[in-house]
Amino acid sequence: xxxxxxxxxxxxxxxxxxxxxxxxxxxxxxxxxxxxxxxxxxxxxxxxxxxxxxxxxxxxxxxxxxxxxxxxxxxxxxxxxxxxxxxxxxxxxxxxxxxxxxxxxxxxxxxxxxxxxxxxxxxxxxxxxxxxxxxxxxxxxxxxxxxxxxxxxxxxxxxxxxxxxxxxxxxxxxxxxxxxxxxxxxxxxxxxxxxxxxxxxxxxxxxxxxxxxxxxxxxxxxxxxxxxxxxxxxxxxxxxxxxxxxxxxxxxxxxxxxxxxxxxxxxxxxxxxxxxxxxxxxxxxxxxxxxxxxxxxxxxxxxxxxxxxxxxxxxxxxxxxxxxxxxxxxxxxxxxxxxxxxxxxxxxxxxxxxxxxxxxxxxxxxxxxxxxxxx
Numbered sequence: 001x002x003x004x005x006x007x008x009x010x011x012x013x014x015x016x017x018x019x020x021x022x023x024x025x026x027x028x029x030x031x032x033x034x035x036x037x038x039x040x041x042x043x044x045x046x047x048x049x050x051x052x053x054x055x056x057x058x059x060x061x062x063x064x065x066x067x068x069x070x071x072x073x074x075x076x077x078x079x080x081x082x083x084x085x086x087x088x089x090x091x092x093x094x095x096x097x098x099x100x101x102x103x104x105x106x107x108x109x110x111x112x113x114x115x116x117x118x119x120x121x122x123x124x125x126x127x128x129x130x131x132x133x134x135x136x137x138x139x140x141x142x143x144x145x146x147x148x149x150x151x152x153x154x155x156x157x158x159x160x161x162x163x164x165x166x167x168x169x170x171x172x173x174x175x176x177x178x179x180x181x182x183x184x185x186x187x188x189x190x191x192x193x194x195x196x197x198x199x200x201x202x203x204x205x206x207x208x209x210x211x212x213x214x215x216x217x218x219x220x221x222x223x224x225x226x227x228x229x230x231x232x233x234x235x236x237x238x239x240x241x242x243x244x245x246x247x248x249x250x251x252x253x254x255x256x257x258x259x260x261x262x263x264x265x266x267x268x269x270x271x272x273x274x275x276x277x278x279x280x281x282x283x284x285x286x287x288x289x290x291x292x293x294x295x296x297x298x299x300x301x302x303x304x305x306x307x308x309x310x311x312x313x314x315x316x317x318x319x320x321x322x323x324x325x326x327x328x329x330x331x332x333x334x335x336x337x338x339x340x341x342x343x344x345x346x347x348x349x350x351x352x353x354x355x356x357x358x359x360x361x362x363x364x365x366x367x368x369x370x371x372x373x374x375x
């Protein structure tokens with residue numbers, strides 16, 4: 001199903017050395033800095049490793065985050081900010097804005113940027129994953145996200161709703177495979193279409209230059225699942241011998257399907273960041289028709305007032321790993337900020353941010369048979 005889903009590119013980042021010479025005034029403090037550098041590099045390698053699994057990704061994430069928290073959480077028994085939080089600069093690109101990075105000297109910025117990439121990696125790994133709850137750390141950022149950047153509310157909210165919709169697609173595929181009640185499939189399809197509509201509307205105030213392609217994808221998915229909703233609702237009406245309404249519902253399904261087909265073409269022709277999905281080439285993208293009854297067909301399509309009673313995808317809460325045992329109060333005390341680098345002219349007159357090379361993501365070929373067989 002690789003080409004059934006649109007995927008924006010992973011965030012890219014500049015290398016970070018964690019060379020806190022002078023500040024790290026003990027062997028234990030220096031070891032933490034060295035381990036931060038190596039675990040970060042290992043985690044970044046996982047993003048581009050075609051053999052990486054969610055289990056491997058979690059292990060690499062936990063190893064880095066358990067150390068990074070030593071620069072965020074309070075280690076001296078007070079409620080004050082960790083003294084190491086603002087000592088290291090981090091640079092990350094944004095999924096919609098090319099290769100020019102955002103830069104913040106803040107360990108929380110690093111935490112949420114890595115977390116964002118991990119969530120995006122999971123959607124790429126399986127082309128399906130329930131949305132994550134928005135991290136509580138994002139409001140802690142000192143520098144607010146600029147409009148259209150990855151950590152801006154509209155972009156984050158769209159990723160969350162899209163992830164929920166795509167997770168629900170798996171539920172629909174399984175319901176169809178197991179020949180569940182047509183009414184349930186119609187309700188799930190209707191709610192999934194509404195998820196895609198909500199995600200699309202969340203982006204409608206962003207600059208079309210970098211949001212148009214993404215929006216076309218969300219719109220075609222909305223119309224596709226609205227077609228499914230009308231189609232399966234028509235089957236439900238037919239079982240109640242409401243054949244005229246059933247045919248009208250199927251006519252509406254055909255209308256939505258035709259609109260989805262047109263949007264597929266528009267989506268392929270629209271320039272913008274991210275991979276180009278090919279939903280119209282998937283077996284899942286099929287028409288459903290063929291009723292033999294002759295009844296009067298109503299002029300208006302039946303109103304969909306459908307609510308799924310079960311089968312809805314639920315977000316999974318993200319939990320940070322425990323603080324690494326190296327990050328003790330005793331070692332924390334040996335980080336001496338008075339011995340760190342002083343402000344200089346370069347900081348007073350910063351140069352424009354240089355572009356960062358995008359991550360070279362694995363080129364995973366789609367399977368020829370993508371008919372949604374789910375075990």
